[in-house]
Amino acid sequence: xxxxxxxxxxxxxxxxxxxxxxxxxxxxxxxxxxxxxxxxxxxxxxxxxxxxxxxxxxxxxxxxxxxxxxxxxxxxxxxxxxxxxxxxxxxxxxxxxxxxxxxxxxxxxxxxxxxxxxxxxxxxxxxxxxxxxxxxxxxxxxxxxxxxxxxxxxxxxxxxxxxxxxxxxxxxxxxx
Amino acid sequence: xxxxxxxxxxxxxxxxxxxxxxxxxxxxxxxxxxxxxxxxxxxxxxxxxxxxxxxxxxxxxxxxxxxxxxxxxxxxxxxxxxxxxxxxxxxxxxxxxxxxxxxxxxxxxxxxxxxxxxxxxxxxxxxxxx
Numbered sequence: 001x002x003x004x005x006x007x008x009x010x011x012x013x014x015x016x017x018x019x020x021x022x023x024x025x026x027x028x029x030x031x032x033x034x035x036x037x038x039x040x041x042x043x044x045x046x047x048x049x050x051x052x053x054x055x056x057x058x059x060x061x062x063x064x065x066x067x068x069x070x071x072x073x074x075x076x077x078x079x080x081x082x083x084x085x086x087x088x089x090x091x092x093x094x095x096x097x098x099x100x101x102x103x104x105x106x107x108x109x110x111x112x113x114x115x116x117x118x119x120x121x122x123x124x125x126x127x128x129x130x131x132x133x134x135x136x137x138x139x140x141x142x143x144x145x146x147x148x149x150x151x152x153x154x155x156x157x158x159x160x161x162x163x164x165x166x167x168x169x170x171x172x173x174x175x176x
Numbered sequence: 177x178x179x180x181x182x183x184x185x186x187x188x189x190x191x192x193x194x195x196x197x198x199x200x201x202x203x204x205x206x207x208x209x210x211x212x213x214x215x216x217x218x219x220x221x222x223x224x225x226x227x228x229x230x231x232x233x234x235x236x237x238x239x240x241x242x243x244x245x246x247x248x249x250x251x252x253x254x255x256x257x258x259x260x261x262x263x264x265x266x267x268x269x270x271x272x273x274x275x276x277x278x279x280x281x282x283x284x285x286x287x288x289x290x291x292x293x294x295x296x297x298x299x300x301x302x303x304x305x306x
Contacts, residue, residue, distance in 0.1 A: 144306030148299045152279060155295055159280045161245040168243065168251055168282045171293035172258050 179213050186225035193226075194235055228287035236267040242275050242283040242294070255284060263289050 159167070180188075185206060192202045210216050231237045239259050241247065247255070256268040263286055278294035285291075 140306055141303075144303050147306070148303050151302075152295075152299055155279050159244075159295070164243070164245045164280045165248060165251060167280050167295075168247075168293070169254065171281055172254050175291055175293065176258055176261065 182222055182225050186229045189226045190229040231263055231265055231286055231288045234265050237263045237265040237286045238269045240271045240273055240285045242273040244276055244278050244280055247272055
């Protein structure tokens with residue numbers, strides 16, 4: 001076979017060699033190439049393809065995961081926004097209620113203070129009235145005592161026995 | 177033996193006095209009852225009860241007349257007549273009491289009645305009114 005190939009090569013070299021190509025070398029290189037190609041296709045390419053496929057799958061999963069994460073994040077942000085809005089609404093409502101209650105408390109406090117003040121004034125006026133009445137009574141009593149004492153003194157000085165008898169007679173007539 | 181009340185004793189004494197019994201004899205009887213019933217300290221009260229009983233029956237009134245000055249005979253008669261008429265008694269015994277604190281006028285007290293026309297009373301009334 002080698003001889004035939006050598007013959008073939010010799011025969012063809014006359015044609016190909018005209019193109020500047022060594023046919024023997026070319027055939028040898030072709031065979032070598034085919035062997036290498038067969039080796040690669042048998043042991044290397046399947047593993048390489050499998051590895052590449054695995055990496056592609058991993059990448060795709062990562063992308064899906066990233067997309068899911070992004071969606072989850074968006075949902076979480078939306079939910080957080082809703083919660084924040086609700087919290088703000090609640091805070092506003094609580095603040096408004098607090099304002100209302102504070103106003104009510106202040107109003108009640110003012111009313112209570114006003115009532116208490118009025119009561120204190122009324123009590124003070126009552127006490128003042130009682131004190132005035134007491135002083136008036138005391139003054140009246142003292143005045144009566146003074147009038148009675150003065151009258152008694154004058155009567156003791158002016159009323160002699162004769163006038164006393166006349167007084168007794170008048171009294172008896174009044175009684176009779 | 178049941179104990180006689182002071183009112184019963186006074187009624188008995190009035191009966192005896194109005195029956196013209198001896199005063200000393202009645203007094204001895206009453207004294208014996210009081211001593212026997214251990215009420216000797218009630219002799220004064222019994223005398224007042226007897227006076228009240230006699231006045232109630234219209235027999236006599238023991239009038240204590242209080243004035244600042246001595247009463248004239250005419251005033252005594254007037255007072256006696258007044259008490260007879262007012263207390264409706266036949267006889268009046270006047271006991272005069274001179275008390276300077278009455279200032280003027282007269283106060284007549286019997287066992288059952290009292291009339292106060294003194295100036296001290298009027299001044300007291302004025303004090304109370306004022």
